[in-house]
Amino acid sequence: MSPNIRVRFAPSPTGYLHVGGLRTALYNYLFAKHNGGKFVLRIEDTDQARRVEGAVENLISTLDWAGVRFDEGPGREGGYGPYVQSQRLDIYRQHADDLIKKGFAYRCFCTPERLEEVRARQNAAKLSTSYDRHCRNLTAEEVERRLSAGERNVIRMKVPLEGELTFNDLIRGTVTIAFEVLDDQVIIKSDGFPTYHLAVVVDDHLMAISHVIRGEEWLPSTPKHILLYKFFGWELPKFAHLPLLLNPDKSKLSKRQGDVAVEDYRAKGYFKEAIVNFVAFLGWNPGDEREIFSLEELVKEFSLERVGKSGAVFNVEKLNWLNFEYLKRMPEGDVLTQLKAELARSPHAEKSFDDVYLLSVIRALRERSTFMRDFVEKGEYFFQRPDQYDPEVLKKRWKPESAGQLKSLSAAFERLQNPRKEEFEAALHQTAESLKVKNSDLIHPLRLAVTGVGSGPGLYDILVVLGRDEVVHRINLALEKLQ
Ligand code: GLU
Numbered sequence: 001m002s003p004n005i006r007v008r009f010a011p012s013p014t015g016y017l018h019v020g021g022l023r024t025a026l027y028n029y030l031f032a033k034h035n036g037g038k039f040v041l042r043i044e045d046t047d048q049a050r051r052v053e054g055a056v057e058n059l060i061s062t063l064d065w066a067g068v069r070f071d072e073g074p075g076r077e078g079g080y081g082p083y084v085q086s087q088r089l090d091i092y093r094q095h096a097d098d099l100i101k102k103g104f105a106y107r108c109f110c111t112p113e114r115l116e117e118v119r120a121r122q123n124a125a126k127l128s129t130s131y132d133r134h135c136r137n138l139t140a141e142e143v144e145r146r147l148s149a150g151e152r153n154v155i156r157m158k159v160p161l162e163g164e165l166t167f168n169d170l171i172r173g174t175v176t177i178a179f180e181v182l183d184d185q186v187i188i189k190s191d192g193f194p195t196y197h198l199a200v201v202v203d204d205h206l207m208a209i210s211h212v213i214r215g216e217e218w219l220p221s222t223p224k225h226i227l228l229y230k231f232f233g234w235e236l237p238k239f240a241h242l243p244l245l246l247n248p249d250k251s252k253l254s255k256r257q258g259d260v261a262v263e264d265y266r267a268k269g270y271f272k273e274a275i276v277n278f279v280a281f282l283g284w285n286p287g288d289e290r291e292i293f294s295l296e297e298l299v300k301e302f303s304l305e306r307v308g309k310s311g312a313v314f315n316v317e318k319l320n321w322l323n324f325e326y327l328k329r330m331p332e333g334d335v336l337t338q339l340k341a342e343l344a345r346s347p348h349a350e351k352s353f354d355d356v357y358l359l360s361v362i363r364a365l366r367e368r369s370t371f372m373r374d375f376v377e378k379g380e381y382f383f384q385r386p387d388q389y390d391p392e393v394l395k396k397r398w399k400p401e402s403a404g405q406l407k408s409l410s411a412a413f414e415r416l417q418n419p420r421k422e423e424f425e426a427a428l429h430q431t432a433e434s435l436k437v438k439n440s441d442l443i444h445p446l447r448l449a450v451t452g453v454g455s456g457p458g459l460y461d462i463l464v465v466l467g468r469d470e471v472v473h474r475i476n477l478a479l480e481k482l483q
Pocket residue numbers: 009010011012044196200213214215218
């Protein structure tokens with residue numbers, strides 16, 4: 001256990017927390033907690049054009065909701081702040097100036113028009129497009145002259161012209177890249193804001209980050225970052241790039257094929273425990289058959305060694321299954337609390353049901369429910385009398401003689417005192433016998449009369465939940481309506 005483990009989640013506040021972002025945050029959190037380290041939240045908001053009002057608050061509240069709590073970050077000072085990049089602009093400028101002084105960076109005065117021309121020429125010649133290093137060797141005097149003339153400029157890093165760089169990634173293994181494929185990356189833009197590349201390196205160093213754990217899409221940028229560490233003379237953190245998230249058709253996970261915002265899943269009624277469990281398995285597995293893990297168990301078991309290289313498929317069926325499993329395991333009292341909240345949002349908000357009744361509904365329906373709303377939607381008949389009867393079931397199950405048979409059945413039920421399942425069942429069997437019909441001739445019309453639909457939990461379970469008087473009342477109601 002190293003006390004010096006410090007990791008960070010460094011989102012750009014674009015308005016919502018992407019499930020991929022939650023995965024990155026979660027893995028960082030699990031790694032930190034497993035190793036007794038610190039988990040830092042840093043807001044990377046240097047791209048002013050992409051700023052969204054309220055995005056940071058939303059991000060923080062979604063992370064906290066999921067239980068992925070950061071130790072340090074905006075509003076949780078830890079001695080390494082500020083944790084918002086737009087509040088650290090002077091730091092980046094000083095560091096860029098430092099690189100110029102050391103000869104590792106230079107001012108570039110090329111206009112956007114010139115850059116466009118260069119690009120067009122490279123495209124026409126079918127070359128890969130990159131900056132042609134036009135300003136790389138300007139004399140100090142010329143730079144001075146153009147700066148005093150107030151010419152717009154950016155600062156670029158001076159990538160070595162030859163050689164290669166090799167680094168180790170804890171997930172991908174050894175990665176080697178030739179300098180010739182790297183551009184002289186802009187590190188300070190003409191508006192004085194740093195680019196991601198400079199800011200991320202400066203902050204990871206100054207915030208004493210020991211492990212950079214982030215999505216694979218940042219792997220190609222890592223050589224530039226490593227070069228910057230070398231320019232500054234800083235010790236490298238360890239890098240771990242997490243596998244891509246894929247749609248079931250193996251394309252990159254995108255909004256077009258479904259929801260990607262954590263809050264959308266939350267709004268759909270997924271439990272945070274199921275979401276966290278699901279997201280944990282997008283790239284990691286415990287190495288055995290177990291699939292249900294609480295956050296605490298994940299902390300205990302998580303290691304980067306068990307994170308795979310290949311893309312992780314986002315399979316919503318699996319998430320549904322987990323939600324079902326979590327609902328099945330939830331303490332009854334918690335289900336009750338959630339059911340009451342669900343009812344309060346439903347058309348039945350004005351009605352009152354006592355806890356004993358709601359608990360009996362929960363016992364009847366839980367095994368068939370994935371979401372809390374299933375209790376209210378699939379079990380609607382527990383909260384109101386049917387006002388219509390499924391026409392398909394009616395056609396199939398309701399015979400001309402059904403009305404008379406149900407009348408006998410309701411009379412038999414009326415003679416029962418506080419019936420349990422067994423008594424309801426025995427009364428139905430006796431009625432069928434005396435009418436010389438099959439049990440099923442009574443069962444199907446009875447279910448339709450009492451619930452309005454053709455499927456659901458065991459019929460006798462439903463009868464017990466509703467109670468004798470209500471059952472008799474509903475049979476009579478159906479007889480009236482279906483005459
Ligand atoms: N700001 C980057 C993002 O939005 C962070 C990448 C990193 O973790 O270095 O994903």
